[in-house]
Amino acid sequence: MNVIEVDDVSKAYGDVQALDGLSLSVEQGATLGVFGTNGAGKTTLFKLLAGLNRPDDGSVSVAGADPTDGTTVRERVRYLPEHAGFPPSLTGREILRFHARMRSVPSTERAHHVERILHTVGLAEAADRRVGGYSNGMNRRLGLGTALVGEPAVLILDEPTAGLDPDGIRAFHEVVESLAAETDVTIVFSSHALGEIQRLCSEAVIIADGRVATAGPVEELRRAAADEVTVSLSLASEGDASDAAAELQDFEAATSIARAGTDVTARTTPADAYDLLTAVGEAHDIDRFEVREPGLEAAFHEAVSESSHSGDGTRPIATEDSGGEPA
Numbered sequence: 001m002n003v004i005e006v007d008d009v010s011k012a013y014g015d016v017q018a019l020d021g022l023s024l025s026v027e028q029g030a031t032l033g034v035f036g037t038n039g040a041g042k043t044t045l046f047k048l049l050a051g052l053n054r055p056d057d058g059s060v061s062v063a064g065a066d067p068t069d070g071t072t073v074r075e076r077v078r079y080l081p082e083h084a085g086f087p088p089s090l091t092g093r094e095i096l097r098f099h100a101r102m103r104s105v106p107s108t109e110r111a112h113h114v115e116r117i118l119h120t121v122g123l124a125e126a127a128d129r130r131v132g133g134y135s136n137g138m139n140r141r142l143g144l145g146t147a148l149v150g151e152p153a154v155l156i157l158d159e160p161t162a163g164l165d166p167d168g169i170r171a172f173h174e175v176v177e178s179l180a181a182e183t184d185v186t187i188v189f190s191s192h193a194l195g196e197i198q199r200l201c202s203e204a205v206i207i208a209d210g211r212v213a214t215a216g217p218v219e220e221l222r223r224a225a226a227d228e229v230t231v232s233l234s235l236a237s238e239g240d241a242s243d244a245a246a247e248l249q250d251f252e253a254a255t256s257i258a259r260a261g262t263d264v265t266a267r268t269t270p271a272d273a274y275d276l277l278t279a280v281g282e283a284h285d286i287d288r289f290e291v292r293e294p295g296l297e298a299a300f301h302e303a304v305s306e307s308s309h310s311g312d313g314t315r316p317i318a319t320e321d322s323g324g325e326p327a
């Protein structure tokens with residue numbers, strides 16, 4: 001079942017066309033990564049999904065309702081903006097209890113519900129500390145905790161890891177991974193870190209100029225991004241590396257051959273990678289090798305450059321057979 005349906009939506013701010021005929025659909029339980037260049041329209045899309053804005057044209061449906069139908073959407077959909085602040089003198093537990101009361105969690109269940117969320121977001125031990133002393137990462141996880149109160153169907157997170165240090169990012173990733181694995185909540189989040197999307201998301205959408213440039217299961221995007229792999233070899237000596245690089249010039253399927261010290265890299269097709277390794281291995285001792293598939297970065301660059309050359313790269317996300325697991 002699709003929990004999000006966005007159909008041919010446009011939204012302008014004065015002269016700025018933030019969204020321009022954007023369509024996508026997302027299946028319940030998916031983790032969708034949204035990325036694009038600055039100003040591509042991600043936050044505008046999120047505000048439409050959260051019912052904070054109305055589209056000029058087109059339609060938006062989230063959890064079976066028009067998100068601007070306030071009461072329904074507030075029960076089912078939670079939006080965590082990039083910057084969420086909390087009263088510094090309250091504790092994490094007090095803030096979550098307040099949200100639980102606002103969300104009409106029955107009083108008999110409130111303490112247990114809050115305790116469970118504190119564990120989910122990794123704040124159980126800091127629950128009774130004032131949030132004024134929380135780190136940036138703890139604040140973000142508390143924000144995610146407030147969004148989880150009442151077990152929503154859809155979480156919309158705007159750049160949740162922006163500005164966090166590596167520990168903060170790792171802790172946040174663990175929370176998202178456990179939510180994706182253990183609940184049926186649909187998570188939509190934006191990020192400028194392609195590796196993060198690759199790691200956490202089953203689906204990805206690339207937005208460029210207010211439209212969907214490309215979308216689909218992360219694994220498919222990765223594979224479709226380019227039909228080449230990069231082969232990296234480490235040889236026994238610089239002389240071997242230099243000879244191997246020269247010999248690879250005769251290997252028809254190899255391109256972009258480069259040498260640095262004892263390392264040689266070349267690009268080739270996935271089907272020719274093994275032959276390339278065999279050809280080098282017959283003449284030289286290979287200490288180490290690696291075959292890298294194109295990542296989402298290649299998909300991103302391809303999609304953005306295609307979208308800037310074509311009139312309409314829009315297509316909805318096909319979620320029927322995604323089957324993608326976080327990498």
Ligand SMILES: Nc1ncnc2c1ncn2[C@@H]1O[C@H](COP(=O)(O)OP(=O)(O)OP(=O)(O)O)[C@@H](O)[C@H]1O
Pocket residue numbers: 013014016017018036037038039040041042043044045
């Ligand atoms: N309230 C507003 N008034 C005028 N223009 C706006 C407003 N909000 C967004 N825009 C413009 O709409 C376009 C899309 O903005 P949006 O914030 O949706 O992009 P984004 O993809 O979230 O960008 P970023 O990655 O930089 O956060 C941009 O050109 C932005 O300047």
